[in-house]
Amino acid sequence: MTLGLTRVDLPKGAATREAFGDALAEAGGADDRIVVVDGDVNNSTYTYKFKDKYPERFFNVGIAESNLIGVAAGLAGAGKIPVASSFSVFLLANAYDQIRMGVAFPNQNVKLVGTHAGISIGEDGPSQMGIEDVSLACSLPGFTVIVPADGPSTAAATAAMLQREGPTFLRCGRPSVPVVYPGAADVHIGKANTLRDGDDVTIIANGIMVAMALDAAEGLAEEGVEARVVDMHTVKPIDQNAIELAARETRGIVVAEEHLAYGGLGSTVAMVVAEHRPTPMAFVNIGDTYATSGTPEELLTKFGLTPDAILDAAKRVLKD
Amino acid sequence: MPQTRPAERSELPGIAQRLRRHIVTSTTAAGSGHPSTSLSMVELLTVLYFGGVLRYDPSDPQDPHRDRFILSKGHGAPGLYAVLAEAGYFPTEELSTLRRLGSPLEGHPNMCRLPGVEASTGSLGQGLSIGLGHALAGRLDGSGYRVYVMLGDGESEEGQVWEAFMYAGNHGLDNLTAIIDHNGYQQTDAVDQVQPLEPLTEKLASFGWAARTIDGHSLDEVIEAFEWARTTKGRPQAIVARTTKGKGVSLLESAPGKWHGKPLPPDEEAKALEEIGAAI
Ligand SMILES: Cc1ncc(C[n+]2csc(CCOP(=O)(O)OP(=O)(O)O)c2C)c(N)n1
Ligand SMILES: [Mg+2]
Numbered sequence: 001m002t003l004g005l006t007r008v009d010l011p012k013g014a015a016t017r018e019a020f021g022d023a024l025a026e027a028g029g030a031d032d033r034i035v036v037v038d039g040d041v042n043n044s045t046y047t048y049k050f051k052d053k054y055p056e057r058f059f060n061v062g063i064a065e066s067n068l069i070g071v072a073a074g075l076a077g078a079g080k081i082p083v084a085s086s087f088s089v090f091l092l093a094n095a096y097d098q099i100r101m102g103v104a105f106p107n108q109n110v111k112l113v114g115t116h117a118g119i120s121i122g123e124d125g126p127s128q129m130g131i132e133d134v135s136l137a138c139s140l141p142g143f144t145v146i147v148p149a150d151g152p153s154t155a156a157a158t159a160a161m162l163q164r165e166g167p168t169f170l171r172c173g174r175p176s177v178p179v180v181y182p183g184a185a186d187v188h189i190g191k192a193n194t195l196r197d198g199d200d201v202t203i204i205a206n207g208i209m210v211a212m213a214l215d216a217a218e219g220l221a222e223e224g225v226e227a228r229v230v231d232m233h234t235v236k237p238i239d240q241n242a243i244e245l246a247a248r249e250t251r252g253i254v255v256a257e258e259h260l261a262y263g264g265l266g267s268t269v270a271m272v273v274a275e276h277r278p279t280p281m282a283f284v285n286i287g288d289t290y291a292t293s294g295t296p297e298e299l300l301t302k303f304g305l306t307p308d309a310i311l312d313a314a315k316r317v318l319k320d
Numbered sequence: 321m322p323q324t325r326p327a328e329r330s331e332l333p334g335i336a337q338r339l340r341r342h343i344v345t346s347t348t349a350a351g352s353g354h355p356s357t358s359l360s361m362v363e364l365l366t367v368l369y370f371g372g373v374l375r376y377d378p379s380d381p382q383d384p385h386r387d388r389f390i391l392s393k394g395h396g397a398p399g400l401y402a403v404l405a406e407a408g409y410f411p412t413e414e415l416s417t418l419r420r421l422g423s424p425l426e427g428h429p430n431m432c433r434l435p436g437v438e439a440s441t442g443s444l445g446q447g448l449s450i451g452l453g454h455a456l457a458g459r460l461d462g463s464g465y466r467v468y469v470m471l472g473d474g475e476s477e478e479g480q481v482w483e484a485f486m487y488a489g490n491h492g493l494d495n496l497t498a499i500i501d502h503n504g505y506q507q508t509d510a511v512d513q514v515q516p517l518e519p520l521t522e523k524l525a526s527f528g529w530a531a532r533t534i535d536g537h538s539l540d541e542v543i544e545a546f547e548w549a550r551t552t553k554g555r556p557q558a559i560v561a562r563t564t565k566g567k568g569v570s571l572l573e574s575a576p577g578k579w580h581g582k583p584l585p586p587d588e589e590a591k592a593l594e595e596i597g598a599a600i
Contacts, residue, residue, distance in 0.1 A: 038508075040474060040477075040506050040507045040508050040509075040514060041507060041508065042508055043507070043508050044507070048508075060508065060509070060514055061515075062474070062477035062506075062514045062515035063444050063445065063474050063475055063477045063478055063506060063507075064477045064478055064479060064515075065478075066479055067479060089443070090443060093443070094443060094445075122352075123350065123351075123352045123353075123419040123427050124352070124427040124428065124442075125419070125426040125427035125428050125430070125442065126426070126428075126430070126442075127394060127427075127428040127440065127441065127442025127443055128427070128428065128442060128443075292421065292422070292426060293419045293420070293421070293423065293425075293426040293427045294419075294420065294421030294422075295421070298421045299421070302421065
């Protein structure tokens with residue numbers, strides 16, 4: 001039996017990029033070291049909200065991402081807290097060596113915020129989709145990598161990121177997403193949130209897949225399977241403890257992410273599981289391919305990012 | 321050997337009109353996309369494909385001797401698709417599938433899915449380097465093909481563009497022509513507010529390019545400029561085309577900063593098509 005949830009209809013609500021923009025504008029009032037560097041997309045990333053309040057601390061360097069990152073590195077070197085923001089693919093993929101040499105290697109306090117991550121941007125198509133970004137960011141020594149699930153947790157993650165020293169990548173999406181943290185969210189970087197308890201199987205997810213994981217857990221419960229749902233908002237440093245507990249207390253782990261198969265959350269969780277407590281696993285992700293144009297819902301369905309896909313994966317690991 | 325496929329000079333305004341209609345209707349039907357970006361380059365595309373400039377053969381899109389046209393500002397895809405359809409690469413009816421699941425007419429050009437698309441673009445700043453590679457290969461092989469690359473003015477803020485300008489100029493690649501669609505606006509603001517490019521032709525000249533500024537909506541000036549480019553020897557050529565973002569649709573022209581990346585709403589479509597005029 002399946003849930004019939006082969007499609008996901010994304011309900012109206014805050015997009016994570018918008019929650020980030022609001023939280024950033026608010027944080028700007030509390031700490032005047034915060035500066036923003038933009039690459040001509042502030043109306044897409046919502047950093048225009050910061051710009052409107054603090055124009056003197058806002059720099060649009062134009063469509064020039066390598067320069068953007070270098071400028072952010074210099075601002076950090078001079079004691080500022082720069083937030084470098086663009087589409088995640090243009091930040092991570094276009095300016096990777098600048099990030100490596102300017103931010104990661106010298107351990108500069110630069111906050112990279114990439115929006116329009118994943119295939120759920122829809123019609124603009126593959127060139128605009130950040131689907132390698134988590135892998136690229138996780139590869140950088142010293143980087144913290146955060147993929148929040150919804151508006152409230154993005155706001156909390158933004159605040160936590162700005163208060164914490166060190167290079168960070170925060171990943172946001174384009175579409176409205178369901179709220180999984182009604183009210184204020186508690187986000188402690190490096191510490192996963194268990195949103196639903198269960199001792200049959202664990203679903204570890206982040207980003208838009210968290211809401212789908214909760215849907216899948218509902219469906220599993222109807223079939224008598226109790227699924228634990230863990231929001232692994234921080235991919236790096238990963239919460240080893242939460243993974244070990246899941247491996248010990250449940251019979252298998254499903255990892256769901258809106259990212260390519262290699263180098264993202266799935267790989268990171270698998271490494272912990274393999275080393276500390278081997279257990280059956282299954283992976284829900286985009287696989288090893290670029291997407292196409294289509295509506296966000298169509299693409300999520302076509303590339304297998306649905307509650308049903310998670311549900312099926314959970315059944316697979318339980319069969320093992 | 322692929323040939324140019326020129327239309328009569330008198331037919332060019334009608335072709336430009338058809339391209340504009342396709343751009344408006346395809347993006348409005350899609351509900352997203354970049355009509356204003358596409359409308360500013362219509363005369364340039366019209367002359368490239370129908371003014372005796374490009375040598376191409378839609379029945380053999382991979383002919384090694386074809387001239388290349390690369391749309392570096394990939395978000396102008398609706399304009400590229402319109403001219404490729406009119407040129408015969410695929411039926412114009414397919415334009416209505418723009419950005420739909422399964423359609424090869426993706427939001428940004430994908431060379432693996434649509435014949436006639438020479439480079440997959442959409443991340444700005446990269447097309448000129450790809451064009452440079454084609455130009456170098458053409459010189460290496462002794463093939464006489466020419467390479468044309470269309471860039472945005474905002475896009476020209478990317479460092480890679482100037483890396484390519486520098487190399488092409490230093491190596492005298494006269495089989496390469498850059499066209500800068502200088503419509504004065506980028507995504508968030510006017511180019512002059514973000515990063516003024518002026519003096520642009522002087523900069524390009526100092527990089528070793530033959531460069532001139534033209535009115536990018538005057539068919540005669542565009543025809544003349546491509547003839548000048550083709551006959552310029554020893555240096556790559558840059559055509560800086562002064563254009564209007566959203567050209568032909570007054571609503572889009574009136575606030576280019578606001579309309580970037582936005583299709584006309586369905587209730588504005590009829591008026592826009594009336595302004596553009598009926599295809600001849
Ligand atoms: C590397 C990169 N950075 C940012 C963007 C987002 N973006 C898409 S279009 C655009 C503005 C382009 O302006 P311009 O080159 O002047 O083109 P126009 O639309 O005016 O023709 C931006 C910033 C992108 N596509 N690629
Ligand atoms: Mg422009």
